[in-house]
Amino acid sequence: MTDAWLFKNAEMINEGRRWIGDLRVRNGKIETIGEGLTRIGDEQVIDANGLWLLPGMIDDQVHFREPGLTAKADIYSESRACAAGGITSYMEMPNTKPPALDRDSLEAKYTRAAETSAVNYAFYLGASNDNLEAIRTLDPKSAPGVKVFMGASTGNMLVDNPETLDAIFRDVPTPIITHCEDTPMIDANLAKAHEVYGEDIPAREHPLIRSREACIKSTRLAIALAKKHGTRLHVLHISTADELALFEPGPIEGKKITAETCVHFLHFSDADYEKLGFLIKCNPAIKTANDREAITKALAEGRIDVLATDHAPHLLEEKEQKYDKAPSGLPLVQFALQAALERVFEGKLTLERIVEAVCHAPAKLFDVDKRGFLREGYAADLVLVDPATPHTVTRAEVLSKCGWSPFEGTTFRTSIASTFVNGQRVWDGKKVDDSVRGQRLAFDR
Template sequence: MASVLIRNARLVNEGRVFDADLLVDHGRIVKIAGSIDGENATVEIDASGQWLLPGMIDDQVHFRDPGAPEKGSIYSESRAAVAGGITSFMDMPNTHPATLTLAALADKKRRAAMHSVANYGFHFGVSNDNLDTVAALNPSDVAGVKVFMGASTGNMLVDDPRVLERLFAEVPTLLLAHCEHSPSIRLNESTFAERYGDNVPASAHPLIRDAQACFRSSSLAIDLAKRFGTRLHVLHLTTARELALFDDRPLAHKHISAEVCLHHLLFDDRDYPRLGNLIKCNPAIKTQADRDALRLALLSDRLDVIGSDHAPHTWAQKQQPYPQAPAGLPLVQHALPALLELVAEGLIPLPTLVAKTSHRVADLFAIPDRGYLREGYWADLVLIRPEPAGKAVDTQPVLAQCGWTPFAGRQFRHSVSTTLVSGQIAWHAESINDDCQGLPLRFMR
């Protein structure tokens, strides 16, 4: 494994921004100092004018592997991820077959060991009939346990109150919840179908999967977590109203945490006329007021982490009429450049963004030796280059298997120049290093 010396970088870590050199050897950060001399590193990178960040740890992706190779695979999507500054990912269980058994979990780990250029972990799924398996899980074997408390996903929708109560009482590790109230959604769907027939517009999506449907489900999840003492992580908040359900205090002092996803921070319902089904996702992108409330909540401890919920579908699938078009969009390739627009606009300080995309994710999932720029830690690193004239998204090939991005036509004011994964160069000079091999994430619980 090559040693790498990064010179003249501006490091962003644990609330500080400072100039330093950083030396990597045998996959780990071995020295951080104002100037590092006398080292014969295999690779030297002059990072003058660039920020050096810990790589983003994405707590929620859908890499579609196994079961939907036309949409994505661990091979294709991990390459898109490192191009976007993501060095580690945690993949969701709603694949084909779903990750509802230990055999399915082992198969996904095997696939990642063969094909992933990013570090990897996997969430385990819950159905109405696998609670014995969930209760017996070794907490160190999975990133978390995912429950769909709404939004039908094959046999993974769990809406039986008795099953939910047992799950919250017996889950042995962090429980992640997708919260939407399905009966409310079905009622709204019927109302819009009566009004529009087969021509329901994509702009109806946030009205069908509305704020009330989210609030009813997330309220239930939090009530159950408080009743049973469950360590709960509520995924992809989309509404201002839901924010009041969460405490504004440091992650270490609470057992109910919350995630926001980058598309809910960067789009709002004014974008449906232009993008239509391309931004159809569950839960839905909602109003500008909701978006602004989520942005503001990042400045406090009410929102703990930022994820992507990368969920690709083919272009042809997205061109179907709104009721048939699947929900989800590809996001990992542009994750950090897109989020850095919030920094460029003065809406969030860069150290806060780093905390929500790296530090707090490592803390929440108990991932040792990652998520920080510290001597002895794994070298999961991202160099960010400013682009004063703006860099057009369309100048870079789309690496995700689906071949499209909702950011087409946009320009970003920062780009990812280099990504290191466990000390290996994974992305540099606009190119993937196929020799890079991500490592399995460890969960110290």
């Protein structure tokens, strides 16, 4: 397998610029970026005329379900879906079974990923009411951050002890990332919905049960704690227009408090519950078209810094249950970049801004070492996007283990032509090279 490549005549998008040029890859790194480069030795030449050459997407929010929930997904299957979607690195959440609440469980996930992951990987340490010492002693180079569920979650991962929560924000040695929804408010809304609908709560009620008020109350608490202690805070999956005023617009550099949204909040609205039902049930909930437009605008102006997926697959038979049993979450990594690029064609986001939000910003936020940019000496994590070949999503092509996608039947105006991880082509536009393995992400802290 070669990792010596010469990309000719590519339209490169990087650090706010677009230009036509050539890029050479050797020994897993970007060796040269320039014009008029000629083939050397054994390198393979790719004529990228008419294609966009981007840094590979860094998805800082995925749930790959391993260990303990591997009937739904696992690192092997979901990392291949990433490769097909132009995602070259992911950061995976700790709410597995058992949850990653200590050093040993965290390292076990890294060991497994080294064996099976087709793209690069990192894993968060989780927070609970009783693992404060594990958080305090966490090696900042061993994880991108600590995940705090400040709202409803499963198992032992809802931090609802105020003293513990305060201590985590005070003592954490890495960025904190938070899921912000207020559990008592959600529980009260759910009880009211049961009074009206019994067990047959319709999907359209989901954003009213997991309400905007529940989101903003919890987000305000997280920001207050971060300001109190000077904590580096990243608030995940912003879903409401109401929360946006809590964050500052502009470049990510220098910010202590940052925000993220997800591709499904840019794509769907509450009007889609009628057709898709619990397939798009997720936490926090997809809300109104007005929220969608406000979030998209906030992403454009840098008020929202990062765009990710919150990829969270469940089996179809689980999604077909009634409201209380139908789990929240949807599979997204394979088509996330294409979904995001639709906003470029609509004129709502620039291509340069998309690249900033899905490549550069996560690398900056988490101090990822030498990835996320088209720069000489950086890892050759690359994606070639064909902006002239539409792609209609079919169930047959879904690589996620759950076997379905909320985008089925959707025609995107782009195709993922190739994905390269550390200079190796892992996706050729049709299939994943099963021999490629990603690397553990390093953090320059």
